[in-house]
Every structure is written in structure tokens, then in C-alpha cells.
Amino acid sequence: MTPTTHALFPTPVMVVHKILDKLQVAQINTDISRMDFSSNAKSSALAHSNSAIGPLDPVLQKAFSPIKGKLVAFGQELFGEELNWTIKEAWVNILETGGHQAMHLHANSFISGVVYLTDSHPSANLIFQKPESHTGFVFSNFNARSELNPFTAARWQVPEIKAGDLILFPSFMMHGVASNEGEQRISLAFNAIPDKLDSWGYSIRFNPD
Numbered sequence: 001m002t003p004t005t006h007a008l009f010p011t012p013v014m015v016v017h018k019i020l021d022k023l024q025v026a027q028i029n030t031d032i033s034r035m036d037f038s039s040n041a042k043s044s045a046l047a048h049s050n051s052a053i054g055p056l057d058p059v060l061q062k063a064f065s066p067i068k069g070k071l072v073a074f075g076q077e078l079f080g081e082e083l084n085w086t087i088k089e090a091w092v093n094i095l096e097t098g099g100h101q102a103m104h105l106h107a108n109s110f111i112s113g114v115v116y117l118t119d120s121h122p123s124a125n126l127i128f129q130k131p132e133s134h135t136g137f138v139f140s141n142f143n144a145r146s147e148l149n150p151f152t153a154a155r156w157q158v159p160e161i162k163a164g165d166l167i168l169f170p171s172f173m174m175h176g177v178a179s180n181e182g183e184q185r186i187s188l189a190f191n192a193i194p195d196k197l198d199s200w201g202y203s204i205r206f207n208p209d
């Protein structure tokens with residue numbers, strides 16, 4: 001009898017190609033050109049829009065209306081129930097040639113996402129990293145002989161990202177971007193929270209304000 005290995009407790013990452021069409025992408029790119037940007041602390045070739053812009057901003061409202069349905073669907077996969085989701089914060093990233101984004105995660109958020117407003121060179125596609133021990137030693141058998149599979153791999157890079165694509169992931173996941181070997185890449189990132197979570201009556205409400 002062939003043994004079965006079960007891949008337990010997977011982490012969902014949703015990729016939606018062409019959530020925005022070319023016209024919508026062009027419109028948002030025009031709208032965001034009025035924003036002010038500041039350099040990232042760890043990469044001078046990466047800039048973020050200065051002020052986080054809430055969901056009521058008409059510019060981003062246009063970008064988020066096609067995304068909301070996917071956000072709710074992804075939230076249902078994460079928490080098993082259709083919940084009310086709010087985009088808590090959103091910002092624009094401009095990644096120039098040679099720029100990178102250090103590995104990080106988004107605390108106090110539940111779903112994070114990125115919408116791409118230009119194509120992404122494969123070198124600058126988003127990378128996710130498996131959590132490692134923060135307080136103890138880490139043992140590994142990663143070497144030239146070892147096989148790469150879903151259990152041994154420590155990183156996964158989104159294979160292809162074009163303008164208009166959406167990526168949704170749990171906010172606890174470590175993610176970053178390696179050095180961009182391509183042209184300028186523009187993306188719109190956001191964090192989303194549900195109005196509440198309920199574990200058999202132990203419910204917690206979240207205030208987006």
C-alpha cells in the first residue's frame with residue numbers, strides 16, 4: 001500500500017490576476033501622482049506615500065471596490081465565516097531599480113494585500129518566508145544535496161506579477177522584496193481587519209478608527 005503524507009495546516013496566499021483592468025490601473029496611477037513620498041529607512045530606492053490613506057479616500061475607493069469581494073472570500077478561507085472587512089490603511093510603494101524591501105510583517109492586522117500598478121520584474125516579485133524560532137537555536141539540513149519541497153522550503157516567491165494583479169496573505173507572514181533588477185515598480189499595499197472574531201462566545205471587536 002502506498003503511504004500517504006498529509007500536508008497539514010497550510011497557509012493561504014491568494015493571487016488574483018487582472019483584478020484591475022488597464023483603464024483602472026492607468027486611472028489610479030494618475031490619481032496617485034499627486035501624493036507625496038518619502039524614502040524607506042532601509043532602501044533609498046524604495047519610497048512610500050507619506051500619509052496612510054483610509055478607505056474613504058475617493059482615489060483608493062476606486063481601487064478597492066473590485067477587491068472587496070476577494071477580501072471577503074479570503075477572510076472566509078482564513079476564518080471559516082463571511083465577516084465584515086475594513087481596509088484599515090493603504091499606501092503606495094514606488095520601488096526603483098536596485099531598491100528592495102526588508103523582510104517584515106504587519107502587526108495588529110489580519111489580512112494584508114498588494115495591488116500592482118505596474119508589471120513586476122521577476123527579481124522584485126514578493127517573497128514569503130517561513131517563520132523561524134525567535135528565541136532558540138534553529139536546526140536545518142539545507143544544503144546542495146537536500147531536496148526542496150513544501151516541507152523543507154523556507155521561502156516562496158510569487159512566480160509572476162503583472163499590472164492589475166492582487167495578492168492577499170495573512171498579516172503574520174514575513175514578506176519582503178529582493179533587489180529590483182527591473183524598471184520602476186509601483187504597488188498599492190493595504191491592511192484589513194474584520195469587525196469582530198468570535199470563538200464560541202469569546203468575541204473580540206476591532207475598531208478601524
Ligand SMILES: [Fe+2]
Pocket residue numbers: 104105106175189
Ligand atoms: Fe509589507
